[in-house]
Amino acid sequence: MNMDKLRVINAKTLNRDYKIFIKPGLRLELPEIIQDTLKLKGFEKIYLVTDNTVMSIYGETINKFLEKMPFSYRFFALKQGEEQKSIDNAKKIYEDMLDFNLHRNDIVIAFGGGVVGDIAGFVASTFHRGIRLMQIPTTLVAQVDSSIGGKTAVNINNVKNAVGTFYQPHLIVIDPLFLVTLPESEIINGMAEVIKYGAVFNKNILLCIKELAVSVKSGSVLKGVLSDTRFYEIIHKCCKLKAMVVKKDEYDTGCRNLLNFGHTFGHALEKETGLNLLNHGQAVAHGMLMAADASIISGIAKVSLKKIFTDIYSLLNMPEKLSLNIFNQSLNKAGKGMNKDLSTEAAVKKIIQSMEFDKKFSSKSNKFILLKEAGKPVFVYNLDKGILYDAIKNNISGEIK
Numbered sequence: 001m002n003m004d005k006l007r008v009i010n011a012k013t014l015n016r017d018y019k020i021f022i023k024p025g026l027r028l029e030l031p032e033i034i035q036d037t038l039k040l041k042g043f044e045k046i047y048l049v050t051d052n053t054v055m056s057i058y059g060e061t062i063n064k065f066l067e068k069m070p071f072s073y074r075f076f077a078l079k080q081g082e083e084q085k086s087i088d089n090a091k092k093i094y095e096d097m098l099d100f101n102l103h104r105n106d107i108v109i110a111f112g113g114g115v116v117g118d119i120a121g122f123v124a125s126t127f128h129r130g131i132r133l134m135q136i137p138t139t140l141v142a143q144v145d146s147s148i149g150g151k152t153a154v155n156i157n158n159v160k161n162a163v164g165t166f167y168q169p170h171l172i173v174i175d176p177l178f179l180v181t182l183p184e185s186e187i188i189n190g191m192a193e194v195i196k197y198g199a200v201f202n203k204n205i206l207l208c209i210k211e212l213a214v215s216v217k218s219g220s221v222l223k224g225v226l227s228d229t230r231f232y233e234i235i236h237k238c239c240k241l242k243a244m245v246v247k248k249d250e251y252d253t254g255c256r257n258l259l260n261f262g263h264t265f266g267h268a269l270e271k272e273t274g275l276n277l278l279n280h281g282q283a284v285a286h287g288m289l290m291a292a293d294a295s296i297i298s299g300i301a302k303v304s305l306k307k308i309f310t311d312i313y314s315l316l317n318m319p320e321k322l323s324l325n326i327f328n329q330s331l332n333k334a335g336k337g338m339n340k341d342l343s344t345e346a347a348v349k350k351i352i353q354s355m356e357f358d359k360k361f362s363s364k365s366n367k368f369i370l371l372k373e374a375g376k377p378v379f380v381y382n383l384d385k386g387i388l389y390d391a392i393k394n395n396i397s398g399e400i401k
């Protein structure tokens with residue numbers, strides 16, 4: 001393997017230690033990496049899971065790499081989208097793996113975004129009670145977050161991640177050059193997670209993003225930031241942080257919860273806007289602003305905290321206010337609005353109601369991750385509903401267009 005510019009993270013968990021390799025262009029070295037790293041006895045077959053969109057862009061890369069391997073291989077391409085992370089598709093993959101006569105010593109490769117990674121990880125963790133798993137993440141979300149840490153899942157009846165396992169991969173290979181083909185909405189998705197790492201763990205990440213955004217002179221700022229070689233260092237920092245948190249709390253009973261900063265608000269926003277009007281990252285981006293406001297209103301943080309977020313959003317052209325229109329479009333599309341517009345107050349109440357279903361709420365208490373300042377998170381229990389109300393309302397633009 002060519003070690004030039006290669007970043008290696010040694011992830012350590014209770015069940016397994018594994019390596020995360022990060023380098024632009026690493027896709028060209030996949031055959032050597034697999035053979036050098038996974039020196040596996042009885043390793044005969046590769047089963048690669050991807051999706052149609054990734055296949056249409058990177059089919060040639062996938063085929064070239066598989067053809068160079070001295071093993072037989074087969075691949076399975078899902079359609080793209082969250083709904084493909086289903087138990088029905090998991091069953092189809094199991095059946096195809098049985099047909100291919102895949103054994104425990106063989107290897108499953110997840111080549112794609114978080115959807116592919118989650119379902120391929122789930123299948124790998126359960127097929128023959130656990131088969132070797134390699135992640136090759138191709139979205140920003142998957143590179144900085146979902147491929148690391150061993151959470152796998154499928155959705156059931158629209159309940160997200162209803163069934164899943166903790167199953168650490170055996171190897172992760174991150175090639176940031178895969179990100180150049182991402183559409184802007186997917187970059188925002190991942191950028192929200194990157195900003196989250198900066199806000200919760202390391203404010204230098206926020207400073208770096210700002211610096212990169214300012215240096216983009218033409219074209220899309222998000223694309224410019226993503227293709228700057230300095231951004232690869234940010235990816236490396238985020239992966240290191242995730243690996244460190246997972247090492248401390250693999251089963252998500254303590255500090256791993258910190259990775260949910262902005263997500264309690266975000267999940268409720270996703271649920272209440274529904275119908276794909278707001279993607280996960282956009283919802284988390286708004287959720288972080290709400291969490292910043294809740295930190296300020298409850299007296300935990302200074303007023304200046306919010307500006308840290310709004311400055312970055314403004315530089316990256318990410319929206320700072322959530323338009324009330326989104327709630328109304330969602331109601332109207334679902335046929336529930338009877339063409340009546342929801343007021344800001346009613347929207348806020350719906351979001352709070354939705355939060356009560358979040359896993360961090362019990363019937364009597366709630367739990368939030370707030371910030372004293374960037375890099376200093378705190379768990380807050382039983383946050384007053386009035387504070388919640390104001391924090392949400394501050395971030396909704398009441399104007400109905």
Ligand SMILES: NC(=O)c1ccc[n+]([C@@H]2O[C@H](COP(=O)([O-])OP(=O)(O)OC[C@H]3O[C@@H](n4cnc5c(N)ncnc54)[C@H](O)[C@@H]3O)[C@@H](O)[C@H]2O)c1
Pocket residue numbers: 051052053054057080081082085112113114115116118138139140141142145146147148149150151152161178179180181182183186189
């Ligand atoms: N396991 C975890 O710890 C964890 C953490 C965060 C999110 N997740 C899960 O991850 C999923 C979201 O992942 P995601 O945001 O990567 O979405 P995704 O996998 O749906 O990918 C988003 C879109 O980008 C396309 N795509 C992938 N790579 C591309 C590339 N290089 N160029 C162009 N298009 C590309 C995909 O085909 C898809 O249309 C959710 O299911 C979420 O629950 C899991």
